[in-house]
């Protein structure tokens with residue numbers, strides 16, 4: 001049966017004829033980098049996400065690194081994130097020489113737990129070790145507790161860098177993610193994400209000063225505009241380095257693809273929403289815990305993750321995973337808790353440190369969800385899951 005079908009990946013980019021034409025036009029133009037398309041993409045992204053400023057970067061990992069640096073994270077600083085995330089959410093703090101710690105998840109939303117964050121902040125305050133930056137993650141595309149986290153940030157004096165790598169186009173209380181509450185929001189445009197630039201990232205912020213600092217960090221800490229020089233102007237050739245920056249720029253080729261994809265964001269979003277609704281309906285009677293629906297929050301549905309409910313089936317997650325893969329279905333597991341990785345264990349973390357993220361991980365299974373998935377594909381996924389769970 002599976003041999004007649006092509007492999008169904010958990011995610012896949014969708015590239016249109018318009019995307020190809022847009023990229024081709026850039027390839028035939030004068031600028032492959034630092035041309036007019038990247039600012040156009042930034043402008044369009046800012047508008048769609050209700051943000052004052054948007055900056056295109058090479059990838060979201062670079063964006064997270066820059067966001068930490070923009071808030072002065074360095075040796076002696078402390079950053080907290082969710083253990084249920086991709087490695088980059090934590091690695092960015094270590095790039096800066098800072099210390100990293102984690103806040104356990106809310107098992108219902110699988111995002112950083114609000115109560116856990118509040119309790120950990122109170123303990124940290126007693127010890128005089130409050131975090132400088134907290135990086136909540138909009139896991140699977142579901143916005144985190146942004147309003148409440150803003151309240152905690154104002155009370156305890158930390159910055160919020162929201163890792164919205166999964167959440168392009170998501171909404172919180174009717175407003176686009178990236179428009180408010182976080183100090184910087186970071187989106188990923190990797191090929192498996194909601195819209196893609198091949199590789200790429202976008203940062204949004206409401207703060208013009210922060211945006212300016214990010215601009216410097218993105219391109220060698222360098223300014224070319226004489227109005228911004230700290231020294232005397234010596235001639236038209238002069239550029240000034242004002243801080244230690246990087247080359248974290250996006251190319252025009254990437255920006256053309258991203259801008260073209262952005263035009264379809266709403267349509268892609270609707271398609272993902274429909275497929276998630278369909279999964280909800282047809283999986284309801286199986287021994288699974290389905291993704292939470294939270295009032296006032298619209299998920300971007302980057303991932304559709306079920307948990308195998310061990311109290312209702314003897315079949316282990318690993319068995320279900322293997323059976324689905326054998327059926328040609330690219331199920332996945334998001335995420336191995338970051339603190340249990342060998343690298344993080346060597347830094348002093350151990351299994352048991354964040355038990356809710358660990359328990360979630362033991363049961364989690366990501367089902368295919370992307371705009372190219374046909375109804376027939378989805379039915380095949382559901383039928384295969386049903387028989388995998390039957391043992």
Ligand SMILES: *Cc1c(COP(=O)(O)O)cnc(C)c1O
Pocket residue numbers: 059060061062085086088089137163165166187188189190199200201
């Ligand atoms: C994909 C992802 C990243 C990294 O994004 P890149 O653009 O690949 O660097 C960071 N955080 C999360 C949660 C992600 O899913």
